[in-house]
Amino acid sequence: xxxxxxxxxxxxxxxxxxxxxxxxxxxxxxxxxxxxxxxxxxxxxxxxxxxxxxxxxxxxxxxxxxxxxxxxxxxxxxxxxxxxxxxxxxxxxxxxxxxxxxxxxxxxxxxxxxxxxxxxxxxxxxxxxxxxxxxxxxxxxxxxxxxxxxxxxxxxxxxxxxxxxxxxxxxxxxxxxxxxxxxxxxxxxxxxxxxxxxxxxxxxxxxxxxxxxxxxxxxxxxxxxxxxxxxxxxxxxxxxxxxxxxxxxxxxxxxxxxxxxxxxxxxxxxxxxxxxxxxxxxxxxxxxxxxxxxxxxxxxxxxxxxxxxxxxxxxxxxxxxxxxxxxxxxxxxxxxxxxxxxxxxxxxxxxxxxxxxxxxxxxxxxxxxxxxxxxxxxxxxxxxxxxxxxxxxxxxxxxxxxxxxxxxxxxxxxxxxxxxxxxxxxxxxxxxxxxxxxxxxxxxxxxxx
Amino acid sequence: xxxxxxxxxxxxxxxxxxxxxxxxxxxxxxxxxxxxxxxxxxxxxxxxxxxxxxxxxxxxxxxxxxxxxxxxxxxxxxxxxxxxxxxxxxxxxxxxxxxxxxxxxxxxxxxxxxxxxxxxxxxxxxxxxxxxxxxxxxxxxxxxxxxxxxxxxxxxxxxxxxxxxxxxxxxxxxxxxxxxxxxxxxxxxxxxxxxxxxxxxxxxxxxxxxxxxxxxxxxxxxxxxxxxxxxxxxxxxxxxxxxxxxxxxxxxxxxxxxxxxxxxxxxxxxxxxxxxxxxxxxxxxxxxxxxxxxxxxxxxxxxxxxxxxxxxxxxxxxxxxxxxxxxxxxxxxxxxxxxxxxxxxxxxxxxxxxxxxxxxxxxxxxxxxxxxxxxxxxxxxxxxxxxxxxxxxxxxxxxxxxxxxxxxxxxxxxxxxxxxxxxxxxxxxxxxxxxxxxxxxxxxxxxxxxxxxxxxx
Numbered sequence: 001x002x003x004x005x006x007x008x009x010x011x012x013x014x015x016x017x018x019x020x021x022x023x024x025x026x027x028x029x030x031x032x033x034x035x036x037x038x039x040x041x042x043x044x045x046x047x048x049x050x051x052x053x054x055x056x057x058x059x060x061x062x063x064x065x066x067x068x069x070x071x072x073x074x075x076x077x078x079x080x081x082x083x084x085x086x087x088x089x090x091x092x093x094x095x096x097x098x099x100x101x102x103x104x105x106x107x108x109x110x111x112x113x114x115x116x117x118x119x120x121x122x123x124x125x126x127x128x129x130x131x132x133x134x135x136x137x138x139x140x141x142x143x144x145x146x147x148x149x150x151x152x153x154x155x156x157x158x159x160x161x162x163x164x165x166x167x168x169x170x171x172x173x174x175x176x177x178x179x180x181x182x183x184x185x186x187x188x189x190x191x192x193x194x195x196x197x198x199x200x201x202x203x204x205x206x207x208x209x210x211x212x213x214x215x216x217x218x219x220x221x222x223x224x225x226x227x228x229x230x231x232x233x234x235x236x237x238x239x240x241x242x243x244x245x246x247x248x249x250x251x252x253x254x255x256x257x258x259x260x261x262x263x264x265x266x267x268x269x270x271x272x273x274x275x276x277x278x279x280x281x282x283x284x285x286x287x288x289x290x291x292x293x294x295x296x297x298x299x300x301x302x303x304x305x306x307x308x309x310x311x312x313x314x315x316x317x318x319x320x321x322x323x324x325x326x327x328x329x330x331x332x333x334x335x336x337x338x339x340x341x342x343x344x345x346x347x348x349x350x351x352x353x354x355x356x357x358x359x360x361x362x363x364x365x366x367x368x369x370x371x372x373x374x375x376x377x378x379x380x381x382x383x384x385x386x387x388x389x390x391x392x393x394x395x396x397x398x399x400x401x402x403x404x405x406x407x408x409x410x411x412x413x414x415x416x417x418x419x420x421x422x423x424x425x426x427x428x429x430x431x432x433x434x435x436x437x438x439x440x441x442x443x444x445x446x447x448x449x
Numbered sequence: 450x451x452x453x454x455x456x457x458x459x460x461x462x463x464x465x466x467x468x469x470x471x472x473x474x475x476x477x478x479x480x481x482x483x484x485x486x487x488x489x490x491x492x493x494x495x496x497x498x499x500x501x502x503x504x505x506x507x508x509x510x511x512x513x514x515x516x517x518x519x520x521x522x523x524x525x526x527x528x529x530x531x532x533x534x535x536x537x538x539x540x541x542x543x544x545x546x547x548x549x550x551x552x553x554x555x556x557x558x559x560x561x562x563x564x565x566x567x568x569x570x571x572x573x574x575x576x577x578x579x580x581x582x583x584x585x586x587x588x589x590x591x592x593x594x595x596x597x598x599x600x601x602x603x604x605x606x607x608x609x610x611x612x613x614x615x616x617x618x619x620x621x622x623x624x625x626x627x628x629x630x631x632x633x634x635x636x637x638x639x640x641x642x643x644x645x646x647x648x649x650x651x652x653x654x655x656x657x658x659x660x661x662x663x664x665x666x667x668x669x670x671x672x673x674x675x676x677x678x679x680x681x682x683x684x685x686x687x688x689x690x691x692x693x694x695x696x697x698x699x700x701x702x703x704x705x706x707x708x709x710x711x712x713x714x715x716x717x718x719x720x721x722x723x724x725x726x727x728x729x730x731x732x733x734x735x736x737x738x739x740x741x742x743x744x745x746x747x748x749x750x751x752x753x754x755x756x757x758x759x760x761x762x763x764x765x766x767x768x769x770x771x772x773x774x775x776x777x778x779x780x781x782x783x784x785x786x787x788x789x790x791x792x793x794x795x796x797x798x799x800x801x802x803x804x805x806x807x808x809x810x811x812x813x814x815x816x817x818x819x820x821x822x823x824x825x826x827x828x829x830x831x832x833x834x835x836x837x838x839x840x841x842x843x844x845x846x847x848x849x850x851x852x853x854x855x856x857x858x859x860x861x862x863x864x865x866x867x868x869x870x871x872x873x874x875x876x877x878x879x880x881x882x883x884x885x886x887x888x889x890x891x892x893x894x895x896x897x898x899x900x901x902x903x904x905x906x
Contacts, residue, residue, distance in 0.1 A: 226855075226858075226862075227855060338862065338864060339863055339864065340859070340863055340864040340865055340866065342866070343863065343866040344651050344656055344661065344866050344867070344868065346651075346656065346867075348654035348655065348656065349650050349651050349653075349654040349656060350650060350653075350654070351647060351650050354643065354647055354650060357643060358643050358647070358867075358871070361636070361643070361871075361874055362853075362857065362871070362874050365857070365860075365867075366860075366861065367867075368863070369863070376862075379861070380861075380862070385862070386861060387859075387861060387864075388855055388858040388859050388862060389855070389858075391858075391862060391864070
């Protein structure tokens with residue numbers, strides 16, 4: 001198959017070279033892998049090859065936009081759509097371009113975590129090569145897909161584990177459509193905790209109601225202890241990074257939508273917590289998930305949809321109001337980055353005088369939190385409070401009206417009458433006169449105690 | 450450089466040289482050979498009292514950081530410039546030497562006079578003068594024995610002098626370390642009190658359960674107790690130093706440096722180098738340790754004594770002289786006299802003195818074994834103490850400082866609470882106090898090694 005120069009530039013050259021060398025003997029039969037190490041969202045509506053050929057698209061099937069990622073190119077060969085995934089250790093950054101961004105040694109597919117999104121059409125036969133470049137054996141489970149037991153990817157149960165250095169192939173017919181994901185089912189706790197996952201979108205064979213924008217995101221949680229560079233797989237509840245597609249706000253790409261477009265957001269949850277996903281500004285319908293697109297009479301309006309662990313959910317809405325609309329998990333600490341959970345609560349603690357004395361033994365000591373936690377972002381943004389090694393502040397992000405005091409699972413749906421043709425971020429929304437909250441008074445008697 | 454300590458004891462080598470000159474006049478060839486093997490007087494004159502005791506490694510002594518601070522050398526000078534301890538050492542030596550001189554004195558002269566008065570007439574007068582021949586006959590042997598007894602006494606005195614110097618230096622090190630530890634633990638206690646006060650603020654704000662508040666109060670109390678204990682120990686160490694210097698513990702001269710300098714480093718810490726250095730130290734100790742030299746001198750004295758006993762013990766005691774008497778009728782008579790005495794104990798005396806030689810030889814041999822093993826032990830202890838000093842004084846303290854910096858950063862990002870941070874900060878001072886303790890241990894091990902090797906600390 002052909003790849004554009006841009007694909008190659010975005011791809012990890014090393015990955016390509018390694019895989020090409022490995023597969024030299026089988027080059028005639030194995031599709032070349034594509035590495036997609038860029039954190040930039042690849043909008044299918046841009047001038048970029050659709051992973052599905054136009055003929056495969058049915059009415060209403062919009063190409064999927066994977067936030068901060070992309071879909072994996074495929075090829076048609078011998079009656080099957082072929083993909084090639086390479087599982088390997090990668091360098092990953094949770095907030096590229098932002099000060100103090102946490103970096104880790106993660107495990108991913110084709111250079112990224114999550115791996116690239118696989119897109120295919122119900123009824124197609126898929127042939128998926130998996131090259132194991134990890135230091136231990138692996139497998140892939142096609143979560144939610146109906147397939148022969150021998151293709152289910154459960155190491156030890158339905159297949160032998162795939163040893164390091166080997167390439168195995170899964171091949172099966174896509175019997176059901178919907179929003180699915182894939183992940184290892186060998187040393188699953190560790191391999192998922194370190195980032196091995198990806199979405200698998202199966203479009204219905206007969207087409208579906210029109211969707212103009214089709215976004216996809218994997219929810220995940222990570223435990224990267226301050227000063228460390230590898231996720232800790234042994235953590236059960238006290239995770240400190242909460243991500244959409246392995247990024248934290250404000251590094252999560254916004255969802256750009258034209259006013260009036262019908263939007264679908266596909267959400268898969270491979271974290272250890274359920275997430276109540278809340279969209280501001282719109283009433284959406286939960287229209288499907290692992291079970292495909294649900295019949296219309298089962299759709300129900302919501303503003304918050306709970307996405308359970310190991311589950312996918314599709315929500316749809318018509319973006320009929322311009323604005324910058326928040327979309328986030330409503331567990332508040334999931335919209336924070338690393339924060340301590342066993343700290344004594346400083347709220348209301350009067351210690352400014354004591355802090356002076358403490359500074360005699362700890363010159364950098366700063367008493368914080370007496371009036372709330374918001375001051376934390378002020379201090380960290382000003383840069384006069386150094387944080388631990390490889391650790392982001394718990395609150396980040398600057399909006400048009402100040403600090404957002406967010407992190408983790410938070411992004412913005414930007415609805416505009418027009419969008420830049422090249423997919424650029426249109427910037428912050430400019431509120432029409434009279435449509436914005438305003439101050440009406442100030443109590444001159446109020447003083448902070 | 451001449452050790453000022455020894456300049457105050459120059460009277461000793463003079464005495465030793467006198468002893469040597471007298472003793473050498475009548476030394477049999479075999480004993481002379483032994484003397485050559487054990488160059489007592491030469492070692493003495495050239496080393497202990499000459500101010501340059503042979504030493505493998507140049508000892509480095511702690512130096513005070515400030516000019517007005519009392520250094521270890523200054524403390525030693527103070528101790529030997531009139532302290533009761535030093536005066537006692539000198540007096541004890543003089544007592545012992547006087548006793549030896551008395552035993553080795555030449556034979557005397559016996560004189561008797563009697564006046565016997567009758568009821569009437571002239572009194573009878575008797576005048577006798579006798580020289581005890583056995584005392585004069587044994588004089589050369591007794592003087593040779595005295596030579597070795599004096600040597601042994603002087604070597605013991607020198608050994609005690611070195612011990613006193615070592616005690617002064619160790620007391621100085623203990624006082625400095627104690628003072629430092631007390632200061633560090635006092636600051637740790639202050640930090641703990643800040644944490645306890647902060648806990649009270651949190652509790653007042655309704656943010657801290659009683660259990661955690663109580664934990665902070667208890668930590669502060671424990672830290673205060675540790676600081677108080679360290680303060681008392683520092684005062685005790687200071688008092689011990691003052692005792693050795695003969696000063697009141699509040700003497701204004703007792704201004705100590707803030708901390709101990711590093712103990713002397715080993716040039717080469719490889720196993721091979723350590724083994725080589727250790728064997729050299731053992732050889733040097735066997736050659737120059739003064740208590741061992743004293744034991745060997747005592748052995749030689751016993752040998753001389755035993756030889757004398759073998760020659761003279763079976764002979765009767767003899768005294769020759771002259772007597773003159775005036776009778777009551779005025780007639781006077783004069784003539785020579787001879788007194789002889791004999792005891793059947795001579796054979797037993799010989800057996801006893803021979804056995805004393807064996808006892809002295811065994812004591813010297815036992816001490817030699819102990820000295821060699823002591824050097825090996827002290828060498829090992831010093832290397833280990835130095836390793837720990839390096840570990841605690843450098844690596845762990847740097848690590849703890851890094852931990853505090855990291856805790857500070859975690860606190861800044863609300864990842865760690867203030868009590869964790871303050872506890873880590875307290876740990877800096879507590880670890881530094883522990884490191885100072887280990888530095889003292891290294892110095893103590895150094896002093897012990899120097900003592901074991903027979904060189905000045």
